[in-house]
Amino acid sequence: xxxxxxxxRPARLWVRKNLFRTPLDAVxxxxxxxxxxxxxxxxxxxxFVNARWEIIERNLKLLLVGRWPADQLDVLVTSVVVLxxxxxxxxxxxxxxxxxxxxxxxxxxxxxxxxxxxxxxFGLVLGTSLLLLLLTNSSGPWLMxxxxxxxxxxxxxxxxxxxxxxxxxxxxxxxxxxMAAVPIAxxxxxxxxxxxxxxxxxxxxxxxxxxxxxLSFPLGVVxxxxxxxxxxxxxxxxxxxxxFVRGSPLYVLLLLANVSLEFFVPASIAPSKVIxxxxxxxxxxxxxxxxxxxxxxxxxxxxxxxxAKALGLTxxxxxxxxxxxxxLRNVIPAQxxxxxxxxxxxxxxxxxxGIFDLLAGAGVITQQDDFRGQGLIIEALVFVGFLFWxxxxxxxxxxxxxxxxxGVGTR
Amino acid sequence: xxxxxQSVYADATKAVGEAILELQHVDxxxxxxxxxxxxxxxxxxxxxxxxxxxSGSGKSTMIRCINRLEExxxxxxxxxxxxxxxxxxxxxEVRRETGMVFQQFNLFPHLTVLDNVTLAPRQVRRMPxxxxxxxxxxxxxxxxxxxxxxxxxxxLSGGQQQRVAIARSLAMKPKVMLFDEPxxxxxxxxxxxxxxxxxxxxxxxxxxxxxxxxxGFAREVADRVVFMADGxxxxxxxxxxxxxSPREDRTKLFLSQIL
Numbered sequence: 001x002x003x004x005x006x007x008x009r010p011a012r013l014w015v016r017k018n019l020f021r022t023p024l025d026a027v028x029x030x031x032x033x034x035x036x037x038x039x040x041x042x043x044x045x046x047x048f049v050n051a052r053w054e055i056i057e058r059n060l061k062l063l064l065v066g067r068w069p070a071d072q073l074d075v076l077v078t079s080v081v082v083l084x085x086x087x088x089x090x091x092x093x094x095x096x097x098x099x100x101x102x103x104x105x106x107x108x109x110x111x112x113x114x115x116x117x118x119x120x121x122f123g124l125v126l127g128t129s130l131l132l133l134l135l136t137n138s139s140g141p142w143l144m145x146x147x148x149x150x151x152x153x154x155x156x157x158x159x160x161x162x163x164x165x166x167x168x169x170x171x172x173x174x175x176x177x178x179m180a181a182v183p184i185a186x187x188x189x190x191x192x193x194x195x196x197x198x199x200x201x202x203x204x205x206x207x208x209x210x211x212x213x214x215l216s217f218p219l220g221v222v223x224x225x226x227x228x229x230x231x232x233x234x235x236x237x238x239x240x241x242x243x244f245v246r247g248s249p250l251y252v253l254l255l256l257a258n259v260s261l262e263f264f265v266p267a268s269i270a271p272s273k274v275i276x277x278x279x280x281x282x283x284x285x286x287x288x289x290x291x292x293x294x295x296x297x298x299x300x301x302x303x304x305x306x307x308a309k310a311l312g313l314t315x316x317x318x319x320x321x322x323x324x325x326x327x328l329r330n331v332i333p334a335q336x337x338x339x340x341x342x343x344x345x346x347x348x349x350x351x352x353x354g355i356f357d358l359l360a361g362a363g364v365i366t367q368q369d370d371f372r373g374q375g376l377i378i379e380a381l382v383f384v385g386f387l388f389w390x391x392x393x394x395x396x397x398x399x400x401x402x403x404x405x406x407g408v409g410t411r
Numbered sequence: 412x413x414x415x416x417q418s419v420y421a422d423a424t425k426a427v428g429e430a431i432l433e434l435q436h437v438d439x440x441x442x443x444x445x446x447x448x449x450x451x452x453x454x455x456x457x458x459x460x461x462x463x464x465x466s467g468s469g470k471s472t473m474i475r476c477i478n479r480l481e482e483x484x485x486x487x488x489x490x491x492x493x494x495x496x497x498x499x500x501x502x503x504e505v506r507r508e509t510g511m512v513f514q515q516f517n518l519f520p521h522l523t524v525l526d527n528v529t530l531a532p533r534q535v536r537r538m539p540x541x542x543x544x545x546x547x548x549x550x551x552x553x554x555x556x557x558x559x560x561x562x563x564x565x566x567l568s569g570g571q572q573q574r575v576a577i578a579r580s581l582a583m584k585p586k587v588m589l590f591d592e593p594x595x596x597x598x599x600x601x602x603x604x605x606x607x608x609x610x611x612x613x614x615x616x617x618x619x620x621x622x623x624x625x626x627g628f629a630r631e632v633a634d635r636v637v638f639m640a641d642g643x644x645x646x647x648x649x650x651x652x653x654x655x656s657p658r659e660d661r662t663k664l665f666l667s668q669i670l
Contacts, residue, residue, distance in 0.1 A: 102561060306480050307517035307576075311531035311583060312506040321534065325521050406521075 047382070055376045056383050057135045059365040063383070064132075066200020066356050075193040076203075077144045079186045084148040086182045088155020095156070096163015105405070121397065128390045197272035200356040202387060204274065209343040212281035216342075217335075219282065220289025221328075225319070227294055238290070245287035250345055253280050254352035277349040285342045292334045296327035329406050336399035340392045347388075358384055431456045431491050431618055432477065432587055438485035439472055439642075446472045447483070448642045454587070457616045461629040461650075464639035465665060470622040473639070474589045477620070478509045491586055507535060510580025514592040516572045518564035518579070524551070525560040528579045535583065543582075550578040554608050570601030574608050581612075588612065590621040626670065630654060638662045 019029040056063070068076060098104035106114055133141055167175065199207055226238030245253070257276040271279075300323050308318040328335070350360035362380035365371065432454040439447035447469050454460050462470045475481040476488060479495055479502045488495045490505045519527050528547040532538040538546070551557040554574040556567075564572055573593055580588060590609065594602045606628050613619055613632045623629065629636050629650055636653040638646045638661070646659045654670075657663050 301515075301517075303513060303515050303517035304519065307511075307513065307519070309480060310478055310506060310509070310511040310513075311579070312503055312535045313531065314503070317534055321530065322519055326519075329521065 046378075051379050051382070052374075052376060053135075053379060055365055055371050055379055058370075059361070059368075060132065060135050062201065062365065063358055063361045064202045066203065066361065067198065068194060068200065068203065069198075072193045073140065075190060077140070077147070079190050080144060081147045081151045082186050083183065085151035085155040086179070086186075088152040088157075089159035089162075090155075090179065092156040092159020092161075093163035094159075096160040096165075098163075099160070100164045100166070121401070122394070124390055125394055128387070195272070196274040199274055201361050202358045204349070204355060204357045205343070205346040205388075206391075208274070208278050208281055208346045208349065209339075211278040212285050212342045212346075213339050215278075215282040216285035216289055219286035221293055221324070223286060223290035224293035224297060227290065228297060242287045242290050245284055246291070250280075250284050251348050251352055253284055254348055258353045273349075273353045273355055277346075277353055277355060281342055281346065281349075285338060288338050289335065292331050292338060293327060295334070296329075296331035297323065299330045300326045332399055332403050332406070336395055336402075340395050343391055343395070344388055347384075358387065429456055430454060432620075433489040434473070434477075434486065435489075436486035437473070437476060437483050437488060439469075439476060439481060439483050446642050447476070450486070450642075450644055452637065452644065452647075454618060454620060457618055458634045459613045459617075459619045459621065459632050460635050460637055461633035462620065462622045462637045462639060463624065463626070463629060463665075464645075468639040469642040470639050471591050472642075474511075474591055474620055474622055477587075477589060478506050478511055480511075507583055508585055509587045509589055510583060510585035511589045511591065512573070512576050512580055512593045514595050516564070516569070516576045516596070518572055518576055520564050522563075523560065524556075524562055524564065524567070524575050527564065527575060528582050531579070531583050546582060547578070550581050551575070553581070553611075554578045555604075568601060569597045570604045573597065573601075573605045577605075577608055577612070587618045587620065590619065590623065592622050592624070594623065594625060624669070626654070638665065640665070 020026045065073075065076065095104060095106060099107050106117065109117065129145060133145055136142075162175075223238045223242060226234045227242065229235050229238070254277065257280045258273070261270050261276065304322055304326065305318055308322040313321065347357060347359040349355045350357040354360075356364070362384045363377070366374075366377045366380055430453040432452075434450050434452045437447055437450040438445065450469075450473055452460075452473075462473065464470050472481055476483045476495075477490065483495070491508050493501050493504050493508070495501060495505055518524075519530070522530065525544060525547050528550055529538075529540070529543040532543045532546060533540060548557055548560060551560055554577055556571055556574055559567055559571060559575070564575065567575065577593075593609070594605050597605060602625070606625060609619070609621070609628070610632055621628070621633075631650075633650050635647055636650050637644055638653070638657075638659075640661050646653070646657060646662045648657075653662075654666070657666060
């Protein structure tokens with residue numbers, strides 16, 4: 001028996017070692033193997049044969065951008081292209097700096113390795129985009145995707161050239177200001193064309209998640225620092241905020257944002273539902289982030305702060321330069337996890353606030369004349385779930401990459 | 412009893428030359444536990460004082476009071492004419508004047524070796540980057556690891572890390588260097604390289620207070636040896652006097668245990 005196992009070919013050996021080591025293993029393998037095969041086969045049968053994807057095909061625009069005015073689509077295209085150019089420049093600068101400092105991972109890669117690395121990172125997103133493009137019958141989306149790709153690549157190319165160079169602090173600071181201004185200006189441009197209240201479909205989910213992530217991060221850090229502060233009042237405010245927000249379900253907070261604001265402000269100046277949703281997401285996520293960051297702060301050894309003190313750094317610099325960078329780095333997985341949660345939780349806004357988001361859209365299209373009463377909600381939900389999965393999975397993979405880059409756990 | 416105490420004080424406060432550091436009747440409590448009892452010690456310029464004693468005797472606490480990592484509860488601590496008080500400005504100034512090397516190195520793991528060394532000159536002394544890096548490289552050469560400048564602390568051996576930590580403290584051009592058991596966390600084969608660096612420093616005229624268990628170092632480098640027990644300074648003397656003819660019974664007991 002043992003001899004036979006040892007003389008087998010590697011693949012066989014692996015199977016025997018991992019799947020059929022004991023009789024119990026064998027039984028479990030057979031039972032769960034056939035069960036998984038059955039489920040996979042049914043799923044494949046549904047996705048590739050039985051599902052009537054025309055409901056998605058016909059409503060793709062509605063699901064992705066809601067009722068974004070057709071004559072304003074060029075605004076959307078321009079903004080998205082600008083943002084991909086911007087993202088490319090940032091990625092390029094980061095890569096260029098790494099090359100300059102000699103810490104770059106990609107610098108040592110052959111073009112083939114580089115391509116497969118990019119494929120592993122963004123293949124899923126690109127593949128999904130391609131799939132969506134194939135579902136459209138107009139040229140606009142293709143043009144947009146093409147321009148996005150060109151923008152991203154051109155941005156990375158030029159960004160790297162900036163990144164490898166040493167810039168004087170003044171130029172660097174001006175550059176940072178400009179880079180920070182780009183998304184704000186783009187946002188203003190989009191809002192001036194189409195008011196926030198009309199941001200619907202997947203655009204709502206994406207922009208609400210982005211706003212929530214960007215705004216909740218600094219607020220969460222401030223709350224975490226506040227909770228550890230020696231100033232009694234600041235500490236109390238932080239604790240009350242964190243514990244109050246963490247003690248309520250997000251759905252309840254969203255419902256409150258929907259109905260209670262009128263008690264405090266006149267209806268005429270009350271912000272739109274989209275803004276209320278974004279604010280609620282920010283408030284909610286910040287409370288959780290604060291606890292995550294607090295955990296990170298506690299994970300930094302006391303000696304770090306003492307060494308910084310002994311060198312004569314001011315308390316603010318001890319925190320900003322020594323403790324906080326390490327604290328944030330130590331809790332990257334938990335932070336990204338919170339952001340992924342937020343991304344998915346944006347679907348709650350549809351029900352709680354009556355916003356026409358991706359999920360609400362999925363419900364609405366099954367009520368259209370052509371599709372009503374045919375059980376097509378499954379197709380709609382599978383599509384919605386798939387899009388969120390692509391986004392969440394990519395974020396999770398990128399967080400793991402970031403973790404490795406920053407060397408968490410390799411100290 | 413009071414007689415011996417008197418003589419101990421007289422000895423401890425007698426610095427070699429002009430005093431750069433004065434501890435006068437320093438007390439320190441942790442809750443109700445008294446960690447330091449009426450500590451009196453003067454340290455002269457360019458003097459090397461080695462502090463020894465059993466664990467829990469207050470050695471670390473004493474030097475941690477000197478740069479205010481611990482707050483003393485009574486008495487006075489004066490570093491180069493600046494008295495430590497609640498005044499934040501004084502504390503910052505004293506910390507700029509004193510460098511400290513820790514048992515656990517406490518290098519900043521997220522910064523390169525060179526950035527560890529240049530951080531304080533740039534952030535505290537506002538030295539331009541190029542100047543700070545030139546200084547940093549010079550110091551890394553002094554501790555004999557310039558080739559590790561671009562690496563991160565985690566990639567270095569314990570001995571190398573501790574030498575970086577010494578370079579990092581020196582970057583602030585301190586007038587006094589405090590060493591808190593700098594070799595206690597090291598593998599035996601790395602202790603030598605760190606002690607050699609410290610010997611170089613002592614020969615270069617640095618004022619040093621070293622808490623250590625390395626009796627060889629004390630014998631060779633120290634101008635004076637301070638023996639502490641139960642939060643008190645029990646005996647002070649030259650290495651020669653100290654290791655050959657200690658006066659106090661506590662000292663004799665301690666030396667018989669470790670030698």
